[in-house]
Amino acid sequence: MLTLEELIADIESAGNKYAMRFEPHVFDRTQSSTRYGVMVNIARARNKCSRDTARVIISTSWGKFQIMGFNLYDPASLDYPSSVGQYMATDTDQAETFKTFCLNKGIYFSISDLLDEALALRFARTYNGADEYAKKIMSRLATS
Numbered sequence: 235m236l237t238l239e240e241l242i243a244d245i246e247s248a249g250n251k252y253a254m255r256f257e258p259h260v261f262d263r264t265q266s267s268t269r270y271g272v273m274v275n276i277a278r279a280r281n282k283c284s285r286d287t288a289r290v291i292i293s294t295s296w297g298k299f300q301i302m303g304f305n306l307y308d309p310a311s312l313d314y315p316s317s318v319g320q321y322m323a324t325d326t327d328q329a330e331t332f333k334t335f336c337l338n339k340g341i342y343f344s345i346s347d348l349l350d351e352a353l354a355l356r357f358a359r360t361y362n363g364a365d366e367y368a369k370k371i372m373s374r375l376a377t378s
Contacts, residue, residue: 236345236378238336239299239329242361245370246300252322254294260304261293276307281317291318299332306331311338336361349375 240249247253264273277288292303296318305311306321312331314321321327336342341357348354348371358367 236375238343238345238348239332241345241348241371241374241378242332243298245367245374246295247298249298251298251325251328253298253300254296254322255300256290256294257302258293260302261289264289264292272304272308275309276303280307280314297322297328299328301328301331301335305335311335345375348372 243249273285273288273292276291277283277285281288281291283291292307295302296306301312303318306314306318312335314327314331316327321331333342339360341360343353343357348357351368351372354368354371355365358365358371361367
């Protein structure tokens with residue numbers, strides 16, 4: 235039977251641990267963002283990059299689960315301790331951050347849980363922010 239990790243990795247990136255998706259609307263909001271501390275954390279401690287590059291990292295979703303950079307490096311969320319390059323190269327780090335994120339948000343559901351449309355919607359809204367994502371989940375589960 236399919237696992238939550240397999241389902242979401244398939245939907246997000248077809249399982250490609252090196253997948254990256256830049257989100258311009260997030261980048262635009264980071265100019266006056268309250269995430270300045272996260273950008274400093276990314277730029278200085280983790281990635282040794284400029285503030286502008288840190289804005290790109292915050293504004294990009296990373297890896298097979300497409301974890302947003304602002305979640306990956308936010309101390310209140312995941313607080314990943316290394317560079318984004320290390321993250322992309324390490325399957326276990328990607329799996330652990332996905333599970334931790336889902337547990338922290340109360341959405342670490344089983345596949346049978348996600349057959350319930352209300353729980354699929356809850357997962358979708360929390361993980362992706364869009365109700366359409368629940369349709370992708372339900373469609374994928376119907377074909378597995």
